[in-house]
Amino acid sequence: MQLTGSQILIECLKEQGVDTIFGYPGGAVLNIYDELYRHQDEIRHILTSHEQGASHAADGYARSTGKVGVCLATSGPGATNLVTGIATAYMDSVPMIAITGNVAVNLLGKDSFQEVDIAGITMPITKHNFIVKDVDKLADTLRKAFVIAQTGRPGPVLVDIAKDVTANKAEYVKAEISDIERVKDTIIGSDVEIALTMIKESKKPMIFVGGGAVISEAEDALMEFVLKVDAPVTDTLMGKGAFSGEHSYYTGMLGMHGTKTANLSVTECDLLITVGARFSDRVTGNAKKFAKNAKILQIDIDPVEINKNVLVSHCITGDIKEVLTILNEKLEQHNNKEWVEHVLSMKEKFPLKYRGDVLTGPYILETLYKLTEGNAIITTEVGQHQMWSAQYFIYKTPRTFLTSGGLGTMGYGLGACIGAKIGNPDKTVVNIAGDGCFRMNMNEIATAARYQIPIIQIVFNNHVLGMVRQWQTLFYGQRYSHTTLNDNVDFVKLAEAMGAKAYRITKREEVEPILKKVLALNEPVVLDCQIASDDKVWPMVAPGAAIEEVFTEEDLEAKKG
Incomplete structure (x- = not known):
């Protein structure tokens, strides 16, 4: 059936199961907003106070639900106000679709009112972006955008649509949307066997969990893996909740403001199993001194992250949940009682502290x-x-x-x-x-x-x-x-x-x-x-220092005195 570009956009969003959009209207997206008015019972629109708020709301919706977040803004300053939110989502691997309007095709490239090359601006901070100048390509472009945002390592995708495309008509045929397949084909059997050998030979293993474990929804497989390896756990900001903070094996966060227990344990361990983390500078401190006594086994979906910030001994590339499931099937039950007890004793020795006499x-x-x-x-x-x-x-x-x-x-x-x-x-x-x-x-x-x-x-x-x-x-x-x-x-x-x-x-x-x-x-x-x-x-690691140099307020006072 023949539909306008705005109608096609709404139908494609419905295909993807989108129930909420966060946005702010303007001239270049008026046709889209007119169509949203007609479909307000199917797709809820939240008018934020600023476009940046819309991009962060779409991000928060995506992170908390696992669905794709969608935000919408007009051309020019409306589009550029999304940039910080798009970059935020890109850095933290959040699946988000940012839809922007632009001037009509015949006005592109002429410094028209509220025209900006938003695709060029956002190229370094999106997984992909599209400029739609032909209504016949709109539906396929939107469907591709949703696939790209969710496939492999997730991230934001921008779809910039010229205003006349939203008014022009094209044939629309409803598509059945397939589930996104997990990345399995990169998981190599020999890599798994090497990892199993590394785990078997380790006497002091430590498991380091990042945001990839959350994105992969690998919490159950991770818990089984931790118990089979019999190893303490630390995490990043992004990895929180993938392994329960209430579990006795949890040592706290790693890095600049990580716990003494986590930082010292990673420094002492002989094998650091890194699950979906990218070795940010805030985690590693001085990268040359990071986990200096350990072999590092990195499990990550993105091959670009392997050996980028820290050289690793071995890696397995693939979806975290899939990798852990395979490892769990082959893992023997390990017993590292002495090492675990040593780490847990540090938890008792180095608890987090704050003043108890004032509001904090x-x-x-x-x-x-x-x-x-x-x-x-x-x-x-x-x-x-x-x-x-x-x-x-x-x-x-x-x-x-x-x-x-x-x-x-x-x-x-x-x-x-x-x-x-x-x-x-x-x-x-x-x-x-x-x-x-x-x-x-x-x-x-x-x-x-x-x-x-x-x-x-x-x-x-x-x-x-x-x-x-x-x-x-x-x-x-x-x-x-x-x-x-x-x-x-x-x-x-x-x-x-x-x-x-x-x-x-x-x-x-x-x-x-x-x-x-x-x-x-x-x-x-x-x-x-x-x-x-x-x-x-507190605690804190000074910039450029090794994480083992972590210090508290008491350490600082003792050093002064």
């Missing part, structure tokens, strides 16, 4: 974990609050910790929180922010209020850019250049002005009763939590 971020997070029993989705911005969220809230299941790991995007969390709540309406969804980050995206509280999306926004308000100030304190002679936020912004009044409930917390005794009240509400709410300006994230 860690105390708020521990209380939130207790009251929710860990059954919540936590999104974060980027900074000290992000690290505390990784350290002090315990993640039992995958897709419950959503944060910008690779790009480190301040302003990510609130949009992601909205997207996650829409994708998971029956779950408690909380965004943790610092006051510096909240300033970058607090306009999205108006979005949550408009649609009555019952999210909880917690602001750790220390009146400074906390993580930057921490570095200025430790490495820049306490020269606090432009990191003190000494204005009189009242987040409670702001939140109320945008239509949300709001409360201020100034002391420890208020935390539990107010959190209980907030968790019982079914509406958007903001908590302004006043914490000290000089609270720091």
